[in-house]
Amino acid sequence: MHAKISLAGDLGSGKSTVAKILVDQLGMEYYSTGTICRQVAARHHMTVVEMNQYMETHPELDHEIDDGLVALSEEDRPLLIDSRMAWHFVRGTFRVYLSTETAVSAARIFGAGRAEEHFATVEETEANIRTRRESEKKRYMELYGVNNKDLLNYDLVLDTTYASPTEIADCLRDAFAAWQKDHTMRACYLSPLRLYYPAEIEEGGRPDLLAERIEAGERPVVDVRFDGDRFCVASDPLVALGYSLSSLPFIPCRLLPGEPEGEYVRMSDTL
Numbered sequence: 001m002h003a004k005i006s007l008a009g010d011l012g013s014g015k016s017t018v019a020k021i022l023v024d025q026l027g028m029e030y031y032s033t034g035t036i037c038r039q040v041a042a043r044h045h046m047t048v049v050e051m052n053q054y055m056e057t058h059p060e061l062d063h064e065i066d067d068g069l070v071a072l073s074e075e076d077r078p079l080l081i082d083s084r085m086a087w088h089f090v091r092g093t094f095r096v097y098l099s100t101e102t103a104v105s106a107a108r109i110f111g112a113g114r115a116e117e118h119f120a121t122v123e124e125t126e127a128n129i130r131t132r133r134e135s136e137k138k139r140y141m142e143l144y145g146v147n148n149k150d151l152l153n154y155d156l157v158l159d160t161t162y163a164s165p166t167e168i169a170d171c172l173r174d175a176f177a178a179w180q181k182d183h184t185m186r187a188c189y190l191s192p193l194r195l196y197y198p199a200e201i202e203e204g205g206r207p208d209l210l211a212e213r214i215e216a217g218e219r220p221v222v223d224v225r226f227d228g229d230r231f232c233v234a235s236d237p238l239v240a241l242g243y244s245l246s247s248l249p250f251i252p253c254r255l256l257p258g259e260p261e262g263e264y265v266r267m268s269d270t271l
Contacts, residue, residue, distance in 0.1 A: 006086035009098030012105030196264035210242030232260035
């Protein structure tokens with residue numbers, strides 16, 4: 001059976017762009033439920049947000065899309081499936097989630113000027129993203145009893161906020177190759193700019209020296225917890241600070257269960 005990739009992620013996270021790169025590089029076929037959802041919304045003269053809200057009380061539209069996903073489990077074809085729920089419905093996929101800061105997602109969507117997602121300001125776009133995210137989370141929990149925003153559901157969590165599409169595709173492709181050798185592999189790669197730090201960090205240590213070792217090839221793992229918006233450093237913030245002084249687009253992280261506790265600040269406020 002050919003390996004398959006299920007690709008989920010935040011709105012504006014670059015799923016379509018990255019998928020196109022990977023389809024060409026890996027010789028896979030592309031399947032997108034996002035395109036199908038936009039077509040269904042247009043047929044019903046709705047925006048995507050309006051259709052999501054409508055689907056909260058009309059699950060037949062969800063089931064129509066889901067049945068097509070389930071059937072893909074039996075397809076012996078190399079597929080890249082761009083879908084929020086393929087990780088749940090299609091058996092044996094490499095489950096990937098692309099994560100992006102909401103403000104950056106809003107700027108990307110606003111700049112793209114899609115007819116079905118056009119808003120007057122970036123702020124209005126950001127508010128719409130949050131509304132749509134909560135609508136989808138509520139609907140999927142009610143329909144399937146799963147939280148599609150729980151990042152522990154995925155084999156790979158990849159931050160697309162600051163990296164280029166090529167850097168993202170390269171990282172995803174390498175992780176996919178590792179997963180094909182060991183299906184128990186789990187990975188999380190974040191930009192150091194994405195991290196939040198404890199408001200109080202103990203003095204001592206030399207993050208600059210650690211940064212030199214990182215540049216020389218060391219790759220210590222940073223433990224993080226996610227609260228829906230922020231990736232918060234869960235242990236040894238000096239390691240994360242060392243990464244922040246390096247030139248790497250991604251740092252290896254370990255995603256821990258549970259939400260962060262206490263006060264956290266952005267890296268720019270800490271350095």
